[in-house]
C-alpha cells in the first residue's frame with residue numbers, strides 16, 4: 588500500500604490529475620522515515636513533537652498550502668490535507684499540534700495586517716516556530732463566548748490582558764498565542780508573544796490522548812501588549828473564531844482519518860497473519876464484517892473531509908462540521924473494531940492499537956464536541972433549506 592494510502596491518491600487525482608503525485612510521494616517517504624518511527628515513544632514518554640514540527644517546517648510541509656514567500660510549498664488545501672493525514676497516521680501527537688498550528692496560521696492569513704503576516708507567518712511557516720490557540724476556559728469550552736472571563740483593557744498605547752485559558756495545545760512551546768478576551772464585553776482577538784511579562788503556563792496536563800502534544804493552562808497576569816497586537820478589529824473575535832474553527836475542524840477531521848487509517852492498516856496486517864484453525868482470521872466472516880465496515884467508514888470520512896477542504900462559502904461551514912463529526916465518530920469505531928480484531932494483542936502498548944483508541948478522543952472533543960457539531964450541522968442545514976426556494980411539501 589505504501590505510506591501514501593491509495594484512497595488519498597485517488598481523491599487528489601480526481602481533483603488535480605497526477606500533478607501532485609511527486610510532492611505527495613516525497614512527503615510520504617519523509618513522513619514514513621522521519622515521523623513514524625518515534626510515534627510510540629513520543630506517546631509513551633510524553634516527548635513533545637517540537638522536533639517533528641521543526642522538521643516538517645524545514646520541508647515546507649507544516650502549512651504547505653500557504654504562499655511560497657513564507658517558505659511553504661504553496662499547494663492547494665486538499666493536497667495539504669493529504670500531507671496532514673499522513674502525519675496524523677504516523678503520529679497523532681504531531682498531527683494535532685500541526686492541525687492547531689494551522690488554525691492559528693489561518694487566523695493570521697484571514698485577519699492579519701500586512702505587517703503581522705510578514706512577521707508571524709514567515710516565522711510560523713518557514714522556521715519551525717509554532718503557535719497556540721487560546722480559547723477554552725475552566726468555565727467550559729462549548730459555551731465560551733457567554734462564559735468568557737478573560738478580559739482586555741484598552742490603554743493609551745495598547746491593551747492589558749488578565750485571565751486564564753485551559754487545555755491549550757502547544758502552550759509553552761509556542762512562540763505566539765492567539766488569545767480571545769472580552770474587551771468591554773465584546774470578544775476580541777489578540778496576539779501575545781511568548782516573552783510578554785505576565786504570561787505563564789501550568790505544568791502540562793497528564794492526559795490519555797495525544798500524550799506527546801503539550802496541553803497546559805495559560806495565565807495572563809496583567810499582560811501588556813502593544814496596539815499592533817490586536818488581530819482583526821476590536822469586537823470581531825466571535826466571528827473570527829467561528830471562521831477559524833471551521834477551517835480547524837477540517838484539520839481535526841483529517842487527524843481522525845489519519846488515526847483511522849493507522850488502525851485499519853494494522854488490522855489488515857494482523858487479520859492476514861493471525862491464524863485460526865489453519866487459515867488467517869481474515870477468512871472469518873465476522874472479521875470480514877469489521878474490515879469492510881472500517882474501510883467504508885474511512886473512505887466516506889476521507890471523501891467528506893477532502894471535499895470540505897475543496898469548497899468555500901457557507902457550504903464550506905456545513906461540510907467542515909459534517910466532516911469532523913463523521914470522521915471523528917468513524918475513527919472511534921475503527922479503533923474499537925481494530926481492538927476487537929487484535930484481541931489481547933490490541934491491549935498491549937507494542938501493538939499501538941490502544942494508542943490509536945486513546946488518541947481518537949482529541950478528535951471527538953477538540954475544536955468542538957460531537958454534541959455541539961450535531962447541533963451546528965442541523966442548524967446550518969435548516970437555514971440552508973429555509974433559504975431555498977424549493978422547500979415545500981411534496
Ligand SMILES: Cc1cc2nc3c(=O)[nH]c(=O)nc-3n(C[C@H](O)[C@H](O)[C@H](O)COP(=O)(O)OP(=O)(O)OC[C@H]3O[C@@H](n4cnc5c(N)ncnc54)[C@H](O)[C@@H]3O)c2cc1C
Pocket residue numbers: 687719720721722723726727728729730753754755756757794796797802948949952953954955956957958959962
Ligand atoms: C487534547 C485536547 C487539546 C485541546 N486543545 C485546545 C486548544 O489548543 N485550544 C483551546 O482553546 N481548547 C483546546 N481544547 C479544549 C476543547 O476545545 C474543549 O475541551 C471543548 O471545546 C469542550 O469544552 P469542555 O471540555 O469544557 O466541555 P464542556 O463545554 O463543559 O461540555 C461538557 C459536555 O456538555 C456538552 N455541552 C456543553 N454545552 C453544550 C451545548 N450548548 N449544547 C450541547 N451540548 C453541550 C458537551 O458537548 C460535552 O459533552 C483541547 C481539548 C483537548 C481534550
